[in-house]
Each structure stands twice: as structure tokens, then as C-alpha cells.
Amino acid sequence: MTEYERRARAEQRERFDFAVIANWLSPGERVLDLGCGDGRLLRYLGETRDVTGYGVEIDHDSVLGCIRNGVDVIQMNIESGLQGFEDNSFDHVVISQALQTMHTTERILTEMLRVAAEAVVSFPNFAYRANRAAIADGHMPVSEDLPYDWFDTPNVRFFTIVDFEDLCARLEIEVRERLAFDEAGKEVADDPNLNGSLAFYRLGRKP
Amino acid sequence: MQCDTPLTLKSGARLPGFELVFETYGTLNAAHSNAVLVCHALAGSHHVAGHYADDPENVGWWDNLVGPGKPLDTRKFFVVGVNNLGGCYGSTGPLSTRPGSDKRYGADFPLVTVEDWVAAQARLADHLGVDTWAAVIGGSLGGMQALEWSLQFPDRIRHAMVIASAPKLSAQNIAFNEVARQAIISDPDFHGGYYADHGVVPTRGLRLARMVGHITYLSDSQMAEKFGRQLRHGEHKFSYDVDFEIESYLRYQGNKFAGFFDANTYLMMTKALDYFDPAYRYGGHLASALARARARFFVASFTTDWRFAPARSREIVFALLHNRLRVVYAEIDCDAGHDSFLLDDQHYHALLRAYLGNIAV
Numbered sequence: 001m002t003e004y005e006r007r008a009r010a011e012q013r014e015r016f017d018f019a020v021i022a023n024w025l026s027p028g029e030r031v032l033d034l035g036c037g038d039g040r041l042l043r044y045l046g047e048t049r050d051v052t053g054y055g056v057e058i059d060h061d062s063v064l065g066c067i068r069n070g071v072d073v074i075q076m077n078i079e080s081g082l083q084g085f086e087d088n089s090f091d092h093v094v095i096s097q098a099l100q101t102m103h104t105t106e107r108i109l110t111e112m113l114r115v116a117a118e119a120v121v122s123f124p125n126f127a128y129r130a131n132r133a134a135i136a137d138g139h140m141p142v143s144e145d146l147p148y149d150w151f152d153t154p155n156v157r158f159f160t161i162v163d164f165e166d167l168c169a170r171l172e173i174e175v176r177e178r179l180a181f182d183e184a185g186k187e188v189a190d191d192p193n194l195n196g197s198l199a200f201y202r203l204g205r206k207p
Numbered sequence: 208m209q210c211d212t213p214l215t216l217k218s219g220a221r222l223p224g225f226e227l228v229f230e231t232y233g234t235l236n237a238a239h240s241n242a243v244l245v246c247h248a249l250a251g252s253h254h255v256a257g258h259y260a261d262d263p264e265n266v267g268w269w270d271n272l273v274g275p276g277k278p279l280d281t282r283k284f285f286v287v288g289v290n291n292l293g294g295c296y297g298s299t300g301p302l303s304t305r306p307g308s309d310k311r312y313g314a315d316f317p318l319v320t321v322e323d324w325v326a327a328q329a330r331l332a333d334h335l336g337v338d339t340w341a342a343v344i345g346g347s348l349g350g351m352q353a354l355e356w357s358l359q360f361p362d363r364i365r366h367a368m369v370i371a372s373a374p375k376l377s378a379q380n381i382a383f384n385e386v387a388r389q390a391i392i393s394d395p396d397f398h399g400g401y402y403a404d405h406g407v408v409p410t411r412g413l414r415l416a417r418m419v420g421h422i423t424y425l426s427d428s429q430m431a432e433k434f435g436r437q438l439r440h441g442e443h444k445f446s447y448d449v450d451f452e453i454e455s456y457l458r459y460q461g462n463k464f465a466g467f468f469d470a471n472t473y474l475m476m477t478k479a480l481d482y483f484d485p486a487y488r489y490g491g492h493l494a495s496a497l498a499r500a501r502a503r504f505f506v507a508s509f510t511t512d513w514r515f516a517p518a519r520s521r522e523i524v525f526a527l528l529h530n531r532l533r534v535v536y537a538e539i540d541c542d543a544g545h546d547s548f549l550l551d552d553q554h555y556h557a558l559l560r561a562y563l564g565n566i567a568v
Contacts (some may be wrong), residue, residue: 030531054528060554063537067561074524074536084525
């Protein structure tokens with residue numbers, strides 16, 4: 001694959017991920033995007049769904065990227081929670097492929113559902129078939145959705161679809177919808193913990 | 208600018224008229240949509256950028272930010288610097304001669320507040336034909352003015368850029384100001400503020416005030432790095448003269464300042480800082496106070512600033528969020544403490560350049 005093809009593919013994949021999330025939001029919503037990077041998801045949601053909102057980021061260069069992209073961003077560390085954000089002040093809190101880069105998983109999930117009635121979470125499924133094969137072969141997996149070498153990965157939590165749902169149950173978080181996709185971006189219905197490379201969740205508080 | 212319309216101040220006092228000195232950089236465009244007001248902090252002035260032909264040493268206090276090709280690009284923006292009311296760089300203040308008298312105001316110049324400054328700046332905007340500022344920007348006390356603009360004239364400011372600032376002073380902040388004031392007031396040359404009538408200046412008090420101030424502008428780590436325990440003479444002198452380099456630095460800064468700054472203006476500026484508290488009329492609820500704002504905000508703080516720590520900026524950010532206002536907030540790693548806002552830290556300036564670059568004119 002040439003660099004151009006690789007980038008085109010990554011962009012296509014990204015647009016696809018964004019579209020999955022956009023689908024779960026209503027037009028004109030107010031959204032908080034945790035670990036928003038350079039703000040491209042929020043920009044996309046603004047352009048396609050008329051969504052307004054803020055990104056939250058800790059990385060200096062990403063904050064600069066948000067400003068360049070015209071995205072409102074708040075620079076803070078959310079490992080200790082979302083202090084300052086009021087209860088139910090957003091329609092959705094989104095965390096797109098960033099939950100695995102943070103240590104305080106439980107606190108973040110709980111806080112997301114304090115600040116909004118519904119949360120959207122996406123993460124790479126560590127138990128995906130190809131990842132299992134890599135481990136069986138003696139190596140940490142490097143794949144489309146886990147694209148880092150073990151020694152320079154920003155990821156600090158490695159978990160699977162099954163693990164995540166166990167945690168949700170323990171935290172009394174309701175899984176309202178789940179979608180899983182393989183590396184080609186095809187939706188997976190059968191055994192998502194084995195066949196899904198990337199998982200998307202729509203979460204709420206248990207009634 | 209000479210303004211002959213009386214101005215009633217927050218204190219209730221009334222100025223029959225006043226003069227403001229200002230400088231402009233760049234050109235006001237046909238739509239009058241590219242004007243940016245730069246508000247100065249405690250010791251700043253209207254001289255924001257560049258230098259005068261006959262005084263090449265006197266470079267503007269925010270020259271690293273303002274100019275052609277700089278983050279606040281004067282090829283795009285029409286930038287205005289103003290010396291605030293009560294200042295000592297040419298605007299009407301304690302050094303001015305009282306109307307109908309040949310004496311200076313001195314201590315009789317009324318206390319002016321951040322709100323009064325902004326009201327006076329609005330007169331300048333009228334004078335310049337600026338209906339709406341593209342942005343009002345300031346650091347520290349200047350940031351308070353930018354915030355106040357968004358409250359007093361919500362429709363006359365599109366972007367408020369509040370840097371290294373706070374929504375009000377803490378008790379510790381006020382305490383430092385009070386030490387500075389007492390240093391000046393207790394100087395025998397102060398004469399209750401009428402020192403000009405006695406032909407003297409309370410330089411000892413001013414010097415001390417500035418020394419105290421300077422300690423709060425720098426971070427502990429930067430002081431350690433810059434001065435550490437370096438000795439002036441390479442050995443302990445067992446005297447009260449300068450032993451350590453930090454003493455020399457503070458004395459130098461104090462002397463320099465006492466040589467040109469007016470004591471009454473300094474007193475008044477510190478009081479303006481102390482009084483600023485938009486939430487005061489709202490039972491201390493900042494979010495309610497900011498409900499009037501319409502501007503978009505750029506808020507930035509510096510991690511080593513303990514005078515106006517990042518938490519103070521976050522108070523502003525979350526009050527804006529409560530009101531569903533648009534805000535960008537950056538917490539910048541810079542070693543230089545409160546004074547960071549005046550430096551040309553690469554990341555800091557990249558943020559300003561990016562934000563200002565996206566402002567439509």
C-alpha cells in the first residue's frame with residue numbers, strides 16, 4: 001500500500017467511524033467529546049448534524065489542532081473526573097477510541113453518564129480474531145484499530161467487548177445499542193467478541 | 208482623544224471630561240470589522256508595539272505579539288492600544304491638572320474601576336468609528352477588561368481573549384496588593400497623595416511595591432533557575448547590601464519602576480484589581496453574571512502562574528459553559544509564572560495565531 005493509499009484508507013475509515021457516531025445523535029444536539037484529538041469528529045458532527053459542543057483534550061498539540069479547526073476545546077486532565085461540568089448539561093458525551101488511553105475507566109464512564117443522559121463509546125476490541133492470532137504467535141497485536149507498537153502505544157487499558165460489558169453491568173450502566181465492525185469496516189453480527197475489531201456503544205443509566 | 212461628555216464612575220464620582228492617549232497599528236477596514244483592542248495590565252500603557260523614531264529603545268510592551276506577520280497580525284487587524292483612565296502615560300489621571308486649577312489631581316483623582324475603564328474605552332471606540340471589536344484581548348488585569356467588555360457591551364465585542372486572568376482576586380491576591388499600597392502610603396514622601404505639591408515622589412514606597420509585585424509575577428522554579436542562590440560578590444558579605452542576585456534583580460526592577468510610574472496611579476490600579484468581581488451583584492454566582500455575554504471566548508492560563516492560577520481561569524470557562532457560550536481554553540506549560548503572558552513562548556503564540564487567524568473580519 002502506498003502512503004497515499006494508506007492515508008486515503010485511514011480517512012475513509014475515519015469518516016465511517018464518525019458516521020456511526022453521528023447516526024446516534026439528533027441534529028442540533030449539544031455534545032461533549034472526551035479525548036477529542038484535533039477536533040475532527042466535532043467538526044464533522046457540526047458540519048453533518050449541526051451539533052454544537054466542546055472537545056476535552058490534555059495534549060498541547062491537539063488543543064492547537066482544535067483551535068485551528070475552529071473547534072471549541074477545553075484543555076484539562078479528565079482522569080480525575082469531569083469537575084466543573086454540570087449534571088445533564090449535554091445531550092451526549094462521546095469518547096471515540098480514547099477510553100483505552102486513560103487509567104480511570106470506571107470514573108470516566110460514571111462521569112460521562114452524570115454529565116449526559118447518554119454516552120457513546122468506541123474502542124478497539126482486544127479479543128478480535130487477528131489480535132488473538134498475534135498473541136498466539138507470541139506478539140502484541142498491531143492492527144488497523146490497534147496501530148501502535150507495544151513500546152510507543154498511547155493505550156494503557158486493553159480490554160475486550162466481553163470485558164467492557166461486564167464492567168457496564170457492574171457499574172449499572174445500560175447498554176442500549178452495540179455495533180461491532182471488522183477491519184474491513186463490515187458490521188459483525190456473529191460472535192462480535194471474536195469477529196469485531198472496533199466496537200461502538202450507546203450507553204445509558206439503568207432505570 | 209478628548210472626551211467632553213461627562214463620565215459617571217462606578218464609585219459615584221463624576222469626571223466632567225477626560226483625555227485618553229492611544230496608539231493604533233494597521234488600518235481599519237471599510238467594514239470597520241477588523242478592530243482589536245489591547246488592554247494593558249498594571250504597569251502597561253498604550254504603547255503596545257513598535258518603537259518611536261526618536262526613541263528606538265522604547266519598544267511596545269506586547270511587541271512580540273503585535274505587528275505585521277505576528278500572531279496579532281496588523282496586516283489583517285486594526286490594533287488599538289490605550290492608556291487607561293487614571294493612568295500615568297498621558298491619559299487623564301492623578302498627574303493631570305484639575306480643570307479650572309493649576310494644581311494636579313493627586314490624591315483627589317477618583318478611584319476608577321475596570322468597569323470605568325471599559326466605559327471610557329467604549330468612548331474611544333466611538334471616536335474611532337468602531338461599533339464592534341473583532342476582539343478585545345488582555346493579560347492579567349487586561350484580561351479582566353476583556354471579560355468586562357463582554358458583559359458591559361455584549362454586542363460590541365465578538366471575541367474576548369482573557370489570558371492569565373481571574374474572575375476576581377483571591378484574599379491572597381488582595382493581601383499582596385495591600386502590602387504594595389501600604390509601602391507607598393507609609394513612605395514619608397507620599398504626603399497623603401499630594402507629593403506633587405511638595406515636589407517629591409514616594410520612590411521608596413513605589414520601589415517596595417514593585418518588588419513585592421515582581422515576586423508574584425515569577426514562578427518559584429523560574430526564580431530558582433534564573434537566580435538560584437547566586438552571590439553578587441562571590442561570597443557572603445555579612446551586610447544588608449546586595450548579597451544574592453535575586454536581591455539585585457528586585458532592587459533593579461523596583462528602582463526602574465519608581466523612576467517613571469506614578470504612585471497614585473499604582474494605588475488606584477491595585478484597587479481596581481481588588482474591586483473587580485462581576486459576580487458580586489449576583490450573590491457570588493459567576494455563571495449568572497456572565498449570562499449577559501454574547502462573545503466567543505479564548506481563555507488561557509499558565510501552569511506555573513500562582514498569582515492567577517489555572518483554576519481561576521477554569522472558573523471563567525465553566526461559567527461560560529453554563530451559559531452555553533463558545534469558549535476555547537488552553538492551559539499552557541510555561542515556566543515563567545504570571546509573566547508568561549508577556550513572553551513569546553512558541554506554543555502560546557501558536558495558539559494565539561491560530562485563534563486570531565480564524566477570526567473573520
